[in-house]
Amino acid sequence: xxxMNKLESIKNHDLTALENINNYIKIIDxxxxxxxxxxxxxxxxxxxxxxxxxxxxxxxxxxxxxAGLVIAxxxxxxxxxxxxxxxxxxxxxxxxxxxxxxxxxxxxxxxxIVGMTNMDEFAAxxxxxxxxxxxxxxxxxxxxxxxxxxxxxxxxxxxxxCDLSLGSDTGGSIRNPASHCGVIGFxxxxxxVSRQGLLDLAMSFDQIGPFANDTSGxxxxxxxxxxxxxxxxxxxxxxxxxxxxxxxxxxxxxxxIKVGIVEQFMEVSDxxxxxxxxxxxxxxxxxxxxxxxxSFDHIDLCLPTYYLINYVExxxxxxxxxxxxxxxxxxxxCGEEVLRRIHMGSYISQKEYSGKYYKKALxxxxxxxxxxxxLLRDVDVIAGPTVPKLPHKLGKSLDTMDMYxxxxxxxxxxxxxxxxxxxxxxxxxxxPVGLQIQAKPLEDEKIIHLMKVMESMD
Amino acid sequence: xxxxxxxxxxxxxxxxxFCTCHxxxxxxxxxxxxxxxxxxxxxxxxxxxxxxxMEGAIKIALMLGCKISDxxxxxxxxxxxxxxLSSGYQRTSIPIGFEGxxxxxxxxxxxxxxxxxxxxxxxxxxxxxxxxxxxxxxxxEPDINSPxxxxxxxxxxxxxxxxxxxxxxxGTMRADVNISLEGGKRVExxxxxxxxxxxxxxxxxxxxxxxxxxxxxxIKQETRAFLESQMITVSMRLKxxxxxxxxxxxxxxxxxxxxxxxxxxxxxxxxxxxxxxxQRFVEQYGIEKEHAxxxxxxxxxxDAFEEVAKKVNPAFAALWMRDELKRxxxxxxxxxxxxxxxxxxxxxxxxxxxxxxxxTKAAQRIxxxxxxxxxxxxxxxxxxxxxxxxxxxxxxxxxxxxxxDNPKAxxxxxxxxxxSLNYLVGQVMRLTRGxxxxxxxxxxxKQYI
Ligand SMILES: [Zn+2]
Numbered sequence: 001x002x003x004m005n006k007l008e009s010i011k012n013h014d015l016t017a018l019e020n021i022n023n024y025i026k027i028i029d030x031x032x033x034x035x036x037x038x039x040x041x042x043x044x045x046x047x048x049x050x051x052x053x054x055x056x057x058x059x060x061x062x063x064x065x066x067a068g069l070v071i072a073x074x075x076x077x078x079x080x081x082x083x084x085x086x087x088x089x090x091x092x093x094x095x096x097x098x099x100x101x102x103x104x105x106x107x108x109x110x111x112x113i114v115g116m117t118n119m120d121e122f123a124a125x126x127x128x129x130x131x132x133x134x135x136x137x138x139x140x141x142x143x144x145x146x147x148x149x150x151x152x153x154x155x156x157x158x159x160x161x162c163d164l165s166l167g168s169d170t171g172g173s174i175r176n177p178a179s180h181c182g183v184i185g186f187x188x189x190x191x192x193v194s195r196q197g198l199l200d201l202a203m204s205f206d207q208i209g210p211f212a213n214d215t216s217g218x219x220x221x222x223x224x225x226x227x228x229x230x231x232x233x234x235x236x237x238x239x240x241x242x243x244x245x246x247x248x249x250x251x252x253x254x255x256x257i258k259v260g261i262v263e264q265f266m267e268v269s270d271x272x273x274x275x276x277x278x279x280x281x282x283x284x285x286x287x288x289x290x291x292x293x294x295s296f297d298h299i300d301l302c303l304p305t306y307y308l309i310n311y312v313e314x315x316x317x318x319x320x321x322x323x324x325x326x327x328x329x330x331x332x333x334c335g336e337e338v339l340r341r342i343h344m345g346s347y348i349s350q351k352e353y354s355g356k357y358y359k360k361a362l363x364x365x366x367x368x369x370x371x372x373x374x375l376l377r378d379v380d381v382i383a384g385p386t387v388p389k390l391p392h393k394l395g396k397s398l399d400t401m402d403m404y405x406x407x408x409x410x411x412x413x414x415x416x417x418x419x420x421x422x423x424x425x426x427x428x429x430x431x432p433v434g435l436q437i438q439a440k441p442l443e444d445e446k447i448i449h450l451m452k453v454m455e456s457m458d
Numbered sequence: 459x460x461x462x463x464x465x466x467x468x469x470x471x472x473x474x475x476f477c478t479c480h481x482x483x484x485x486x487x488x489x490x491x492x493x494x495x496x497x498x499x500x501x502x503x504x505x506x507x508x509x510x511x512m513e514g515a516i517k518i519a520l521m522l523g524c525k526i527s528d529x530x531x532x533x534x535x536x537x538x539x540x541x542x543l544s545s546g547y548q549r550t551s552i553p554i555g556f557e558g559x560x561x562x563x564x565x566x567x568x569x570x571x572x573x574x575x576x577x578x579x580x581x582x583x584x585x586x587x588x589x590x591x592x593x594x595x596x597x598x599e600p601d602i603n604s605p606x607x608x609x610x611x612x613x614x615x616x617x618x619x620x621x622x623x624x625x626x627x628x629g630t631m632r633a634d635v636n637i638s639l640e641g642g643k644r645v646e647x648x649x650x651x652x653x654x655x656x657x658x659x660x661x662x663x664x665x666x667x668x669x670x671x672x673x674x675x676x677i678k679q680e681t682r683a684f685l686e687s688q689m690i691t692v693s694m695r696l697k698x699x700x701x702x703x704x705x706x707x708x709x710x711x712x713x714x715x716x717x718x719x720x721x722x723x724x725x726x727x728x729x730x731x732x733x734x735x736x737q738r739f740v741e742q743y744g745i746e747k748e749h750a751x752x753x754x755x756x757x758x759x760x761d762a763f764e765e766v767a768k769k770v771n772p773a774f775a776a777l778w779m780r781d782e783l784k785r786x787x788x789x790x791x792x793x794x795x796x797x798x799x800x801x802x803x804x805x806x807x808x809x810x811x812x813x814x815x816x817x818t819k820a821a822q823r824i825x826x827x828x829x830x831x832x833x834x835x836x837x838x839x840x841x842x843x844x845x846x847x848x849x850x851x852x853x854x855x856x857x858x859x860x861x862x863d864n865p866k867a868x869x870x871x872x873x874x875x876x877x878s879l880n881y882l883v884g885q886v887m888r889l890t891r892g893x894x895x896x897x898x899x900x901x902x903x904k905q906y907i
Contacts, residue, residue, distance in 0.1 A: 196501075320498050325544070351702050
């Protein structure tokens with residue numbers, strides 16, 4: 001039963017919202033201590049919400065488009081009365097005092113928020129190992145990292161602890177754990193979803209997006225959260241399509257769809273990953289897609305550009321954690337990676353170096369953006385691997401560059417502001433491999449369409 | 459000496475620059491006009507910039523003769539660490555206007571900023587009511603040559619700001635001044651909160667530096683703080699310790715484009731700046747510059763003058779409005795606008811004098827009754843029985859009687875005591891119940907003594 005069907009059975013009272021939440025609570029209670037997907041859970045409140053929804057349905061009242069679905073939220077998105085720790089000691093005691101715009105919209109659609117998920121500290125990581133509250137286990141590949149930084153949200157979906165979850169994606173933080181955990185993760189076009197209430201990593205890259213086990217869930221969540229927010233200046237005023245309809249009406253065909261394959265994206269990836277991805281691409285061709293070979297010349301620029309900008313914006317964003325208002329001064333209690341980024345950001349943004357590093361990085365970013373625009377001009381989507389290598393084993397320590405290397409294929413969408421998703425493509429020795437699909441800005445629907453078709457082939 | 463100013467004044471808006479909190483921070487109890495945005499809580503993003511503030515800044519820039527940037531405008535983050543700064547950075551726009559001029563002092567740029575909160579160490583609190591209130595910052599070139607010039611400039615600037623209707627007054631002013639003397643480096647003085655403070659700080663600093671130079675000490679580039687209570691400046695830091703604000707464009711606020719038609723609308727609605735109005739009054743109405751300055755001190759007063767001058771001799775009107783009208787509103791501690799006096803009331807009053815329906819003296823008494831009085835001057839005159847000018851015979855009669863009744867005063871006057879004449883004039887007025895023309899009375903007194 002996919003999420004859309006589940007929503008219908010709740011609305012028809014074939015399944016009650018209460019049964020739905022209770023099922024998940026059972027699983028969470030049983031498995032969370034091992035998986036550590038959730039950092040904060042409010043079962044009581046969730047049950048109360050579920051009962052209200054059931055009552056509404058019983059009374060024949062209108063219910064929202066997420067009615068009765070159980071939803072997990074990354075710990076860097078403000079939800080009133082939940083712990084918004086960003087998995088850092090810095091905000092250990094910080095409770096949300098307002099709802100982020102996405103949360104307001106989820107609540108309006110009668111979604112049930114069950115808890116807050118684990119993540120890399122302040123989303124600065126790709127493994128969820130840097131959480132102050134301990135690492136998260138990969139439910140799809142036990143003993144390995146779930147990826148990150150939204151590792152808890154991806155693991156919660158993979159471990160069937162909820163219907164839907166939200167993550168944030170700055171350089172791949174939704175798509176990377178989706179790939180490693182074998183679920184779908186979607187990063188919308190920059191500006192499609194409001195960031196109001198999202199804790200900053202790098203503001204010009206950050207974007208909230210959904211995780212689900214099937215495309216209908218992604219579409220439902222996108223319908224709820226996407227769209228202009230007059231209280232968030234970077235959101236786009238735009239007539240958002242109904243993703244649900246695209247999902248429903250997708251013909252099982254890719255006829256006339258042009259899929260770009262970028263040579264360099266394959267080159268930087270492990271061979272066994274490339275094999276799996278090529279299998280997915282073959283399927284697209286079977287379904288009528290036309291392949292277009294593309295070449296992207298700036299792949300070596302992507303990581304340095306991304307990280308330089310990330311450091312500077314993160315440095316700026318963390319100045320408020322000065323120890324006066326939130327318990328601890330960030331530099332006094334944060335982990336190694338967060339500290340590295342703050343120090344680097346402070347260094348790079350100094351007056352005397354700004355021209356040398358930060359301004360150059362911004363120029364490189366325009367270059368990459370224009371190049372991607374050019375590549376996307378002649379195709380509908382670009383398909384390739386989400387992550388160039390498989391997730392490492394928990395406990396194995398990687399040096400910084402090896403850690404950053406996970407991100408080389410995902411940062412591009414953030415640098416260019418384009419939509420991108422990761423969906424399961426196959427497995428290598430039982431470890432999931434994600435297929436990344438990228439499209440032009442505001443053509444998020446094309447990704448939903450392609451995923452729907454691919455999903456229907458399994 | 460050369461001196462440049464950076465002046466911050468709050469813009470007059472109902473809500474803050476990036477949120478909808480009210481701006482009446484002084485009336486509200488500490489930390490009541492706050493929300494997650496102006497507290498910069500984790501995850502809070504600024505709302506779109508307050509349009510009234512943006513337009514006010516453009517208007518003020520235009521009134522200062524600035525060019526308006528036709529390129530994109532955006533906000534920068536200026537990072538520093540202080541308890542009153544809830545985000546750890548202050549949002550400050552790139553110049554909205556540049557290359558302006560106010561009475562020969564060049565304006566380098568005009569931009570907009572957000573006010574931080576208020577750290578109150580004595581109470582051990584930070585009050586964030588002020589956090590996020592829009593400020594306008596006006597930066598001059600170092601074209602000012604003395605503390606006196608600085609004072610004149612600042613007064614004139616406050617007048618422009620008041621005219622704009624978009625800024626709060628001197629009470630919200632904070633200024634940094636920089637000063638360099640021949641042969642010395644530039645010294646910046648912070649923490650100045652009034653025009654008087656700017657004057658005193660410059661005066662002190664000028665003397666201090668002159669004395670150092672005299673002793674052969676070189677003036678180093680440094681930042682000093684003005685201590686208002688003692689009217690002195692003290693060193694804060696030398697150039698080597700200069701703060702690095704690590705400016706970056708604010709990623710939460712996308713660049714904005716000032717629209718040509720929006721600027722056009724502001725230009726059409728914007729009042730003529732006072733310094734230009736003063737000049738025009740001198741040229742157009744042939745009145746004295748000093749009178750023009752006083753009359754243009756308040757936009758409503760200047761507008762009233764122009765109305766009155768359509769029907770009454772402008773020089774006569776200027777004299778009256780500058781002396782008598784100003785005296786009355788000053789005495790009542792109100793502005794002209796608050797006095798409720800209309801241009802038609804003034805016109806009527808002055809016409810009555812011109813037509814010799816009342817005496818100057820009587821008019822002075824009538825105008826004293828005019829603030830917030832719906833009666834016409836004529837009605838007031840009738841109520842007080844002041845209608846009518848006594849013809850010459852009447853005055854002569856009174857003059858003769860006063861001379862007879864006051865031999866000592868007459869003697870004193872003859873012996874060179876000029877003040878005695880005033881006394882005698884007053885006596886004539888008393889006898890005529892103020893209906894005699896003072897000038898005529900003086901003339902006749904002199905004639906008959
Ligand atoms: Zn506020």
